[in-house]
Amino acid sequence: MNTLDLFALLPLIILTTSIILVMLVIAFARNLALTCLLCCIGLASTLLSIAWVGSSADSGYVTPLILVDAYSTLFSGLIVAAGIFISLISYSYLKHRGENQDEFILLLMLSTLGAVTLAHSAHFVSFILGLELVGVSLYAMISYPSKGLFGLEAALKYLILSGVSSAFILFGAALMFAVLGTLSFSEMASSAQAQSTIEHWFILIGTTMVLAGIGFKLSLVPFHMWTPDVYEGAPAPATALLATISKGGIFAALLRFFLSFDGYQYNLITESLFWIAILSIVIGNVLALMQTKIKRVLAYSSIAHLGYLMVAFVSASILSGKQLAIEASIFFLFAYFITTIGAFGVVAIMSCESQGSDKDEISHYQGLFWRRPLLAAFFSAMLLSLAGIPLTLGFVGKFYIVAAGVESELWALLVAVVIGSGIGLFYYLRIIFSMTTHTDSDEPIAIPATGGWALGTLAFLLVYLGVYPTQVVDWVSSVAKSMI
């Protein structure tokens, strides 16, 4: 370990230091505003250091566990930026919820650290380390501020299922280790070449188990059962974190694993991923139709969106379309981050005055266009982006997904995307429509400043990057090129 290595680790060091700092400050003075401020400063300096390291350090391994390159820079930047937005929204959400809310922010930073570790991981040890860091912080966050039963139920559900899925991943990794004798992604790839048939089956089963575990965490069909209940029971900022930072980090690690290890060489796995993508899209969208609660709608829609993401992921199995597919997955995830944080942010802002569970019945949003035009406009923009309508980032994301599918000629997946988007429109528009209807209730809704500005920035980014995505496209495309 030399100075250059330490420099490459700078983002992780800064993030960890600020977590310790925040913990100490909470121990001495409980003040939510101060905690949030420190958290934002810590995350912002992490973000700056990521940019600095990304632009000046050479890419390479720092210890066998951590790989710093353009790919990790992009994902960790995305995750930390998401952390900043979620902490701002959390501040508005927690402010009126009584005492002792500071640890929520601490947990938020911890799970961000976990996800950043995932983005850097090139080894099963760092992969599982990051995974557990995200998971364990989330257990507490899900049941944190509300003392109701729903939160506890959700946390318990997530605890058990997430524990099981981690066990799956561990066992799968162990099986592969037994045959290959290494846990580093790239070394696994080279020693996998020289194996006999029986040992191939070990690898195949191991990879399948890892995939099943990751499928749980990404809430892909058929591993999706926990999603709606957990989304509904968790406080909105925690849901936003679960849907973006946690899933984004895990997907980053998954994509890295598959590209280094070349998991696509196993037809059986590619084919099952193909069906997982189709099922996620269809089942996610169809079940979303039947929901009356916004958080449950968003939960099912996130299942469908992860299905779209898997379309790009599967497209990478075809050699000629590999670069475009990697690009598409990264860009789609980028769009998904902004949109999802924005959508849950609106739910959080709507519920920031209520003491109990979140306001997520569709009826709470009736007439929002006339009571709070700006908030309603933000929410509509987010929903239209989820539906993939132009002028929003979601459109460019969907464009990418379709392009990846066409380039790899996976027509069946494209049919699923088209049908899924058609069904999706129905429930997104239903929410927008209910916001335009008139209600007699003129119950005022206060928009808190911090959360409001965070939402406004997200909405601006959503539209600006939806109209002029050129820079992001170029960045993502150069990263994708470096991954091949």
Next chain:
Amino acid sequence: MIMLLTILTLFIGGLVAWSIEAWNKDLPRWISVGTCIIASILIATLYFQPTQQELMLAGVSSTWYEVLSIPWIPRFGIGFVLAIDGLSLLMVSLTLFLGFIAILSSWDEIDRRPGFFQFNLMWTLAGVVGVFVALDLFLFFFFWEVMLIPMYLLIAIWGHENKAYAAMKFFLFTQVSGLIMLVAILALVLGVAGTGVPLTFNYFDLMGHQLGEGLSFWLMCGFFVAFVVKLPGFPFHTWLPDAHTQAPTAASVLLAGILLKTGAYGLIRFTVPLFPEAAADIAGVAMTLGAISIVYGALLAFAQTDFKRLVAYSSVSHMGFVLVGVFAWTELSIQGSVMQMVAHGLSTAALFMIAGALQHRLHTRDMTRMGGIWHSAPRMGAVAMFFIIASLGMPGLGNFVGEFLILLGAFSINKTITVIATMGLITGAVYGLIAMQRVFQGQKSSDPEISGIKFGDFGSREMAAMIPMIIALTWIGVYPQPVFDLVDPVLASLYELTLGTSSQWIGASQ
């Protein structure tokens, strides 16, 4: 630059109208009028443009008033390409003209959120203008979808009793067919890139490439479905009557007047020139669909008691002529299609305005409850008579010229279909005159709710909207040459593009 300025004017005008609503409820509509005036002046300067640009379109020269090309997303070869030729210019002019009419027709109909209403109106116009001038397929698709959202909101917020259902149906049909087109666009672009050309979405560069027969057939179908849904042609027409019935008057005017025309425009501009062979292969099917639309639309129109539904089904019937004309693909029939687009835009917009005026006064669209309105509203009766006559294809008015040319051109291609299509002229007279009789002539309504209403005739504002349309329809009916002068060079070059395959056109459809 002029086209970019026009589109920006409309976008910004919409935003201003929305934001000014907080201060004054009357100002937004004046802002819209101002916006439309500025946009029209900008577009009018193009008519006097002395120089025109020559561009090669797959080896055929074509003339353009103005071409603007700015790189946008270089990674995919996507450019911000706006170009306007005679056909686009005609459609844009129609759009802005009907924009004025839409503002006038909603002048005091909207009392809820007038600023947001005008915002949606202006953004619909901006999207439609964009569709007519965008010649980068990505940009085209972008505008194609952008125009849907404000139209959805217009129906969903200011619509009538069953607005949620109608708005949703409208959006779903057009959006899903749009997605199919997006897949086709991407497959076309990546397919062309596969032949060694750099990745591009530019219309000019995509033209004239040989893709495999199977691939180009499926791509053509992708475009065809999106445009025929919008047109709308049988069997994709079911969204139209619902959307029209529930939409507020201004939205109906825009929907019938210009949104449907984007479908026809797309067929002429994209489907046939990009895939001439594949289009020739399905010409017979497409013309048959057109003929079915004509007859079926007319029959259903005859069966309606709801005035707006009647006009909506008559639109299906009239747009069927356009489908027949485009897929007959003779010079005469394409000219006829363009003329039919303009004439139908004007006459149907006027009929929807009349329907809106009736509903505004009587609070019903049910024709069985109306009757004898001519006595109390002679001006309205006369105007309605004029437009119904126009829409049934009376010689001397625009619609006749369009339909006649389409039938003339299509006759040499397929006699059976042409004969069936001609029936549309007769049935058109039947449902048009029935509507006239039920609403304006006969006994005054004995319905207690309706006979009690003091019926106001058309005022000066409404006549100010109607008279220009009457003049325009008469003018293109009696002296259509200026329109042909405008679009002929365009149609001729598009026709020349497909000339190598013209023998197939005739072979395929007989």
